[in-house]
Amino acid sequence: MQNQRTTTEWRELDAAHHLHPFTDTNSLNEQGARVITKADGIYLYDSEGNKILDGMAGLWCVNIGYGRKDLPEVAKRQMEQLAYYNTFFKTTHPAVVELSHLLAEVAPQGFKHVFYTNSGSESVDTMIRMVRRYWDVKGKKDKKTLIGRWNGYHGSTIGGASLGGMTYMHEQGDLPIPGIVHVEQPWWYKHGKDMTPEEFGLAAAKWVEDKILEVGADKVAAFVGEPIQGAGGVIVPPSTYWPEIQRICQKYDILLVADEVICGFGRTGEWFGQQVFGFTPDIFTTAKGLSSGYQPIGAVFLNDKVATTLAEGGDFNHGFTYSGHPVAAAVAHANVKALRDEGIVDRVKNDTGPYMQKRWREVFGQFEHVDDVRGVGLIQAFTLVKNKATRELFPNFGEIGTLCRDIFFKNNLIMRACGDHIVSAPPLVISKEEIDQMLETAAKCMVEFEKQLKERGLV
Ligand SMILES: Cc1ncc(COP(=O)(O)O)c(CNc2cccc(C(=O)O)c2)c1O
Numbered sequence: 001m002q003n004q005r006t007t008t009e010w011r012e013l014d015a016a017h018h019l020h021p022f023t024d025t026n027s028l029n030e031q032g033a034r035v036i037t038k039a040d041g042i043y044l045y046d047s048e049g050n051k052i053l054d055g056m057a058g059l060w061c062v063n064i065g066y067g068r069k070d071l072p073e074v075a076k077r078q079m080e081q082l083a084y085y086n087t088f089f090k091t092t093h094p095a096v097v098e099l100s101h102l103l104a105e106v107a108p109q110g111f112k113h114v115f116y117t118n119s120g121s122e123s124v125d126t127m128i129r130m131v132r133r134y135w136d137v138k139g140k141k142d143k144k145t146l147i148g149r150w151n152g153y154h155g156s157t158i159g160g161a162s163l164g165g166m167t168y169m170h171e172q173g174d175l176p177i178p179g180i181v182h183v184e185q186p187w188w189y190k191h192g193k194d195m196t197p198e199e200f201g202l203a204a205a206k207w208v209e210d211k212i213l214e215v216g217a218d219k220v221a222a223f224v225g226e227p228i229q230g231a232g233g234v235i236v237p238p239s240t241y242w243p244e245i246q247r248i249c250q251k252y253d254i255l256l257v258a259d260e261v262i263c264g265f266g267r268t269g270e271w272f273g274q275q276v277f278g279f280t281p282d283i284f285t286t287a288k289g290l291s292s293g294y295q296p297i298g299a300v301f302l303n304d305k306v307a308t309t310l311a312e313g314g315d316f317n318h319g320f321t322y323s324g325h326p327v328a329a330a331v332a333h334a335n336v337k338a339l340r341d342e343g344i345v346d347r348v349k350n351d352t353g354p355y356m357q358k359r360w361r362e363v364f365g366q367f368e369h370v371d372d373v374r375g376v377g378l379i380q381a382f383t384l385v386k387n388k389a390t391r392e393l394f395p396n397f398g399e400i401g402t403l404c405r406d407i408f409f410k411n412n413l414i415m416r417a418c419g420d421h422i423v424s425a426p427p428l429v430i431s432k433e434e435i436d437q438m439l440e441t442a443a444k445c446m447v448e449f450e451k452q453l454k455e456r457g458l459v
Helices: 007-017 025-031 070-082 094-106 120-137 158-163 197-215 241-251 273-277 304-312 326-341 344-364 399-410 432-455
Strands: 036-040 043-046 051-054 111-117 145-149 180-183 220-225 255-259 283-286 298-303 370-376 379-387 416-418 421-424
Touching: 051 432, 070 326, 094 111, 094 326, 111 120, 111 304, 120 158, 120 220, 120 255, 120 283, 120 298, 120 304, 145 197, 180 197, 197 220, 197 241, 220 241, 241 255, 241 273, 298 304, 326 344, 344 370, 344 379, 344 432, 379 399, 399 416, 399 421, 399 432
Parallel strands: 145 180, 145 220, 220 255, 255 283
Antiparallel strands: 036 043, 043 051, 111 298, 283 298, 370 379, 379 421, 416 421
16 A cells, blocks of 8 residues: 655655656646545545546546456456566467457457557557558658648657657757658638638648648658647547548558547547548557556557558567556456447447537537637537637637636646647546536636636736
8 A cells, every 4th residue: 555644745755756747847846746646437536635526537548437446456367367478579468369359349440450559659659660661661762751730749759759749849859850740730710711611621631732742742651640639739620631631641642640549449439539530541549548547558550551561571670578568458458348348438429428519518608718619529628719709819829728727726627728728538437417517617617717817907
């Protein structure tokens, strides 16, 4: 069991030894970290006894909800049976075989081959190496460039951070690496001007074609995108966007990659986001909902064309010590099986997802400085705007978002501010009653937010 310490003691030791990700260490240590001690269902509990509604499922990942009793049991049994062995030297083990078989069953048709990693970033870096290897084997060694989107997020490794379009990450570490370029994101509210969303979807897809022609199709290896950009602010593309992207990739013989790290495993009501938008990639990357965060694991899914070509190339010189880790694989298997057999994904598609989308629009559509209220399944967002009529955003994009997020946090409700987008992705097990409770709290916070906007002279 964890040492029982006071919050102050935990905070002091944390400040003395623990470096947090994406954090201004000095600023954090001035205020002290919030000590989360346990969780159950959709709720977190901190060391001060606060009960917090987790509208973000951790980091978009705890799809099955907190406090499962089965997954720890699975981990215990696997650890006792075979805590670890690698899959490098012509060996495998039952846990990773069973997981691979199950994933081939839940994946969209045509994806029967899976490569394992420990995170979404490693899945993305694996994909980059696979894409370039694919074209090497095909004898088109100049096809190395990958196209991503500005404000896309593909992780924090050198490859993932380069492919992502977060400039504040590029500035730290001299990124992007060579051979990675970006196009604008399909954010209708900001870039759509007087186009309908459908017209804008085609225009945004054409940015990809323009980039291909600029680089030279014979040099472009792949286009990579999240079906819905998650950390970029839940940017839901118009319906015309992805089918047009697919047509363009086929026209110029470019691999199409979907980064399903957030959209995968039921988040949108479909098993994978590609199924919502009606496109079929050649490769897709996953992590998060694969294990619902109970174990670190990621997976890269390949269609037959890519898998066969890589196999024709002989040794694929890539992999990780923990690729297909027995405990992670066993827990992921139990998690995915429960998402399927307990009807959790189906419920998101047919019940709680439509309910959330209806209520989310009813609640947030009523506020003066909220617009572009949007979402699919159980991933939703809205944008804080200065003037709805003119679609004018606030200056210093992100400042207002932090103000709003802090009001939620003070009311023990976790939602993310991605710039001035407020986003939510709760555990997929959230009930309709819990949705009502979450939105009732959120509505009160938004009344307070609108009040503070006026008091601070921001509107
Ligand atoms: C689409 C996508 N691809 C790759 C990654 C990287 O996964 P790992 O973190 O497991 O390496 C992600 C991760 N997404 C992510 C990770 C951490 C924070 C936030 C946030 O929204 O604040 C989002 C992601 O959202």
